[in-house]
Amino acid sequence: MIKRLLEARLQQAALLKKVVDAIKDLVQDCNFDCNDSGIALQAMDNSHVALVSMLLRSEAFEPFRCDRNIALGINLGSLTKVLRAAGSEDILTLKAEDAPDVVNLVFENSGSDRISEYDIKLMDIDQEHLGIPETEYAATITMPSAEFQRICRDLSALSESVSIECTKEGVKFSCQGDIGSGSVQLRQHTNVEKASENVSIDLSEPVSLTFSLKYLVNFCKASGLSDSVKLSLSSEVPLLVEYTLSENSYLRFYLAPKIGDEE
Numbered sequence: 001m002i003k004r005l006l007e008a009r010l011q012q013a014a015l016l017k018k019v020v021d022a023i024k025d026l027v028q029d030c031n032f033d034c035n036d037s038g039i040a041l042q043a044m045d046n047s048h049v050a051l052v053s054m055l056l057r058s059e060a061f062e063p064f065r066c067d068r069n070i071a072l073g074i075n076l077g078s079l080t081k082v083l084r085a086a087g088s089e090d091i092l093t094l095k096a097e098d099a100p101d102v103v104n105l106v107f108e109n110s111g112s113d114r115i116s117e118y119d120i121k122l123m124d125i126d127q128e129h130l131g132i133p134e135t136e137y138a139a140t141i142t143m144p145s146a147e148f149q150r151i152c153r154d155l156s157a158l159s160e161s162v163s164i165e166c167t168k169e170g171v172k173f174s175c176q177g178d179i180g181s182g183s184v185q186l187r188q189h190t191n192v193e194k195a196s197e198n199v200s201i202d203l204s205e206p207v208s209l210t211f212s213l214k215y216l217v218n219f220c221k222a223s224g225l226s227d228s229v230k231l232s233l234s235s236e237v238p239l240l241v242e243y244t245l246s247e248n249s250y251l252r253f254y255l256a257p258k259i260g261d262e263e
Contacts, residue, residue: 005070006034006096008061013092013107015060015225017083019251022222023052024076026215026253031071031127032103034096038064038249042129050215051238051254053132059247072096072103073125082118132254137232137240139166140202143186145223145243147199148231151184152220156213158182161258165208166233171201175213196227207233209257216241219253 010016023043030043038057044050058064086092086107095104102119109115151173155162159177166172174183191197222243223229232240238254245251 003067003098004095005068005098005100006066006072006094008034008039008058008064008066008095009091009093010056010061011091012088013083013086013090014088015056015245016092017086017088018222018225019054019056020076020079020083022219022225022251023054024080025218025221026050026052027076029073029075029123029125031073031125033069033071033129034066035069036066039094042132043127044130045215049212049256050218051130051132053252053254054250056245056249057247060245060249070096070100071125072100073123074103074120075123078120082120085116085118135232135234135237135240136204137237138203138205138207138234139171139232141166141171141186141231141233142198142200142228143171143231144197144199145220145226145229147186148229149220149223152213152216155182155184156217160213161210162213162216163208163210164231164233164239165206166201166203167206168203171199171231198228207235209233209235209239211239211255211257215253215255219255222251222253225251 026045027043030041033040041054043052087109090107090109093106102121105118107116155175158180159175162173162175164173170185170187172185186199188201189199219241226243230242238256241253243251
């Protein structure tokens with residue numbers, strides 16, 4: 001009898017759909033590392049400028065069991081195609097057996113009693129696991145994810161890079177390109193009625209860094225996962241863009257700053 005090793009049931013297939021949509025243009029193939037604390041993923045883009053790190057904690061699944069550590073090597077393009085078969089209200093169960101060559105996805109639609117089942121062939125992906133150092137950031141900005149998406153999209157029409165400058169006055173996104181320049185400044189503010197519109201800035205020292213807008217626009221594909229986004233900056237370390245998911249799960253992107261006049 002073949003022993004099932006992993007069974008993880010997600011009440012909303014839409015969650016995995018959105019996570020994969022947010023990262024599939026950065027990373028083609030990656031390992032989903034499963035252990036008893038949840039399912040994690042960590043991968044760099046081809047140019048080694050950006051790193052994506054995801055953790056879906058076991059509490060986000062109901063039920064969740066994983067009998068030993070296992071890495072499921074999956075092509076994200078293939079996974080996207082299969083996830084298209086899931087309705088946004090579908091329940092998704094991931095299953096894998098001992099020494100698996102496929103991962104099994106089951107979509108259940110409680111409304112129509114429809115159950116669809118797919119297998120995706122697994123790949124052997126040799127991926128180094130990068131230890132991400134704990135960093136004390138000089139500035140942490142928490143802002144609405146839709147606002148961040150709009151700023152990145154609007155400024156990317158003018159330039160390839162954006163300067164993010166954080167002072168006690170607020171945070172300023174500015175860019176300069178061939179056709180002109182633009183800037184958006186946000187001050188801290190609290191909306192008692194709608195907490196999702198709050199902008200908060202935790203600052204220990206002023207910081208100003210420049211980043212590629214192409215990558216930031218890409219990271220913003222995750223904005224459907226969370227109402228707010230957290231940007232953490234310190235000079236000479238990668239920017240951390242974090243979307244918080246339920247049950248202390250997260251999707252994080254790290255982006256190396258541009259140095260000097262590099263375009």
